[in-house]
Amino acid sequence: xxxxxxxxxxxxxxxxxxxxxxxxxxxEMYISMRHLLDAGGKRLRPTALILAAEATGGKMENVLPxxxxxxxxxxxxxxxxxxxxxxxxRRGLVTVHKKWGMPSAIIAGDALYSKAFEILAESKSEPARxxxxxxxxxxTCTGICEGQWMDIDFETRDDVVEDEYLEMVEKKTxxxxxxxxxxxxxxxxAGKKEAQALWDFGILTGVxxxxxDDVIDLIxxxxxxxxxxxxxxxxxxxxxxxINAISKGVTIDVLGKSNATKAExxxxxxxxxxxxxxxxxxxxxxxxxEKGKSALSVLPxxxxxxxxxxxxxxxIERKY
Amino acid sequence: xxxxxxxxxxxxxxxxxxxxxxxxxxxEMYISMRHLLDAGGKRLRPTALILAAEATGGKMENVLPxxxxxxxxxxxxxxxxxxxxxxxxRRGLVTVHKKWGMPSAIIAGDALYSKAFEILAESKSEPARxxxxxxxxxxTCTGICEGQWMDIDFETRDDVVEDEYLEMVEKKTxxxxxxxxxxxxxxxxAGKKEAQALWDFGILTGVxxxxxDDVIDLIxxxxxxxxxxxxxxxxxxxxxxxINAISKGVTIDVLGKSNATKAExxxxxxxxxxxxxxxxxxxxxxxxxEKGKSALSVLPxxxxxxxxxxxxxxxIERKY
Numbered sequence: 343x344x345x346x347x348x349x350x351x352x353x354x355x356x357x358x359x360x361x362x363x364x365x366x367x368x369x370e371m372y373i374s375m376r377h378l379l380d381a382g383g384k385r386l387r388p389t390a391l392i393l394a395a396e397a398t399g400g401k402m403e404n405v406l407p408x409x410x411x412x413x414x415x416x417x418x419x420x421x422x423x424x425x426x427x428x429x430x431x432r433r434g435l436v437t438v439h440k441k442w443g444m445p446s447a448i449i450a451g452d453a454l455y456s457k458a459f460e461i462l463a464e465s466k467s468e469p470a471r472x473x474x475x476x477x478x479x480x481x482t483c484t485g486i487c488e489g490q491w492m493d494i495d496f497e498t499r500d501d502v503v504e505d506e507y508l509e510m511v512e513k514k515t516x517x518x519x520x521x522x523x524x525x526x527x528x529x530x531x532a533g534k535k536e537a538q539a540l541w542d543f544g545i546l547t548g549v550x551x552x553x554x555d556d557v558i559d560l561i562x563x564x565x566x567x568x569x570x571x572x573x574x575x576x577x578x579x580x581x582x583x584x585i586n587a588i589s590k591g592v593t594i595d596v597l598g599k600s601n602a603t604k605a606e607x608x609x610x611x612x613x614x615x616x617x618x619x620x621x622x623x624x625x626x627x628x629x630x631x632e633k634g635k636s637a638l639s640v641l642p643x644x645x646x647x648x649x650x651x652x653x654x655x656x657x658i659e660r661k662y
Numbered sequence: 663x664x665x666x667x668x669x670x671x672x673x674x675x676x677x678x679x680x681x682x683x684x685x686x687x688x689x690e691m692y693i694s695m696r697h698l699l700d701a702g703g704k705r706l707r708p709t710a711l712i713l714a715a716e717a718t719g720g721k722m723e724n725v726l727p728x729x730x731x732x733x734x735x736x737x738x739x740x741x742x743x744x745x746x747x748x749x750x751x752r753r754g755l756v757t758v759h760k761k762w763g764m765p766s767a768i769i770a771g772d773a774l775y776s777k778a779f780e781i782l783a784e785s786k787s788e789p790a791r792x793x794x795x796x797x798x799x800x801x802t803c804t805g806i807c808e809g810q811w812m813d814i815d816f817e818t819r820d821d822v823v824e825d826e827y828l829e830m831v832e833k834k835t836x837x838x839x840x841x842x843x844x845x846x847x848x849x850x851x852a853g854k855k856e857a858q859a860l861w862d863f864g865i866l867t868g869v870x871x872x873x874x875d876d877v878i879d880l881i882x883x884x885x886x887x888x889x890x891x892x893x894x895x896x897x898x899x900x901x902x903x904x905i906n907a908i909s910k911g912v913t914i915d916v917l918g919k920s921n922a923t924k925a926e927x928x929x930x931x932x933x934x935x936x937x938x939x940x941x942x943x944x945x946x947x948x949x950x951x952e953k954g955k956s957a958l959s960v961l962p963x964x965x966x967x968x969x970x971x972x973x974x975x976x977x978i979e980r981k982y
Contacts, residue, residue, distance in 0.1 A: 367808070368808055368811050368812055368815065370811070370815075371807065371808060371811040420864035422768050422769075422772060423748050425764075425765075425768060426764070426765035426768060426769075444745075444746070445745075445746035445814055446811065446814060448742050448745060448746060448768065448810050449742075449746075449807050449810050449814075450807075451772075452742060452771075452772075452775070452803070452807050453803075453807035454802055455772070455775060455810070456800050456801070456803035456804040456807060457800070457804055458800075459779055459796060459797075459800035459803075460797055460800040460801050460804060462800075463793050463794075463796050463797030463800060464797065468789070469788070469789035469790040469792070470789040472789070472793045473707075473783050473789050473792045473793055473796070474783075476779060476783050476796055477779075477780060477783030477784065477795070478782040479779075480776050480777070480778075480782075480783060481776070483773075483775075483776035483778050483779075484773055484776040484777055484780060486685070487691065487769050487770075487773035487776060488691060488773070490686055490769050491688050491690070491691040491766065491769050491773075492688055494765055494766060494769075495688065495690075551746075582797075594941070610786050
């Protein structure tokens with residue numbers, strides 16, 4: 343059910359992207375802005391925005407510009423992240439800075455960002471609600487920057503504690519999901535309590551998804567994950583699992599050892615399993631998602647609300 | 663007179679920046695965002711925004727958030743430009759990417775950009791006018807990106823014609839000045855004709871200033887310019903002067919020769935003078951500024967309007 347809905351909404355969003363972000367002069371700039379957008383993807387954020395609108399009495403066609411805008415914001419962060427990480431591939435495509443060079447990729451990201459606000463400002467809703475949603479999306483973007491900054495800061499620190507990690511994840515990944523949901527609600531005339539419930543749902547499930555993703559990296563076999571199991575360990579990422587293990591006095595010698603052997607990584611994963619840190623993180627992830635789902639209890643029952651609840655479950659079930 | 667006004671308004675803007683962009687968590691990110699902002703500057707764009715508001719019946723205190731926002735947008739473009747150009751110094755300070763590293767500088771710029779829209783969304787005006795001004799600033803930012811993209815593209819082209827150059831300059835530098843002016847008008851309840859007049863004034867004088875700047879680089883002695891005379895020639899910049907000379911069949915051998923001697927640059931400048939291209943550009947600059955000033959004739963007379971006209975003259979008189 344939810345997968346079918348995701349496919350349908352993604353198709354509508356794809357068409358709206360082509361409509362709201364046509365290639366115009368200078369053509370090559372617009373082509374670089376569309377590069378990752380055209381590669382597709384699940385369109386989770388715009389779909390969540392549309393479902394939030396529908397769950398609060400709104401209509402998809404009225405929030406489509408906003409849905410496109412949040413997808414553009416997401417893609418802008420991907421382009422700039424790839425420059426910062428010097429990544430070469432994204433969604434199976436060569437990254438924007440690898441294809442057009444670093445200066446052009448900075449511009450492509452910046453331009454996507456501007457276009458997102460241009461499109462948001464065209465939203466069909468009461469002007470006061472449009473202003474509120476723009477303020478929210480802008481605040482969300484500031485939050486993403488704060489989370490990104492913290493993430494870079496963490497790379498050179500050994501003393502990151504759980505609360506800091508959760509704040510970083512909330513800002514780096516959950517706020518845009520939450521911001522998309524709340525934007526859908528605001529533009530649809532939702533009351534403050536409903537809009538807040540959708541924000542809370544987004545933050546809690548968003549943090550849950552990210553923790554789950556960190557668990558998945560450790561427990562999923564390479565043939566299903568599509569990349570080496572335990573890649574996060576070799577990268578030295580301070581995930582909740584690592585932070586929890588360190589707090590228990592567990593030492594992971596190969597943390598950050600980019601040329602660690604499969605056997606070494608396997609042993610590190612065993613150590614983390616024995617320490618209970620993987621279970622700890624998995625329980626946390628499920629706990630966040632459940633708490634997020636319960637936040638939606640203030641909304642009247644509707645098909646859209648059921649789909650949002652299904653989406654939350656789907657997000658922590660999707661791998662294997 | 664105008665210099666005194668600029669000083670006073672700059673002081674108000676400086677205080678507003680400190681108020682609207684306080685250093686908060688993560689502190690270092692906000693410090694990096696304030697780095698160039700705190701170095702001062704003439705605050706031409708926010709001052710123009712305030713004067714436009716006053717010239718259309720508005721009050722400075724109501725448009726201060728917007729004035730801060732356009733200065734933040736300007737600074738965001740400087741941070742990203744410095745990364746692209748690998749510049750080491752700006753306003754006598756080490757650049758953001760030199761001090762904090764490239765990834766952090768990308769984030770600092772992005773965060774300034776978000777904050778600008780956050781602050782704009784707090785503007786005190788009718789919501790429909792706030793939405794219009796946000797749409798305008800966003801469109802302006804897209805324009806800056808387009809101009810920047812064209813500028814990079816021109817570096818590898820020998821066939822840039824005058825119209826393309828003027829379009830690039832309009833987008834890269836004039837739209838933000840024009841956008842600031844029109845934003846001040848929109849937020850102050852100006853009619854469409856007045857708002858458009860301020861936009862036209864900004865575009866025309868902005869293009870004029872930039873052409874004048876290119877002339878200044880060639881005709882100002884090093885001790886006044888503060889950098890080598892004819893630096894643009896050594897950098898290979900396709901300024902209006904160069905484009906005009908090339909269109910007349912004049913060849914500048916040292917164009918783009920970064921290690922050209924003073925004598926070689928001097929000779930190139932003489933050649934450009936003889937070709938009439940420097941006079942051509944200077945006339946164009948003055949013509950744009952005059953045309954810009956005449957656009958303001960639709961506004962009722964006021965002190966603010968007189969100051970805007972003075973500002974235009976001041977901008978093409980300032981050097982020596």
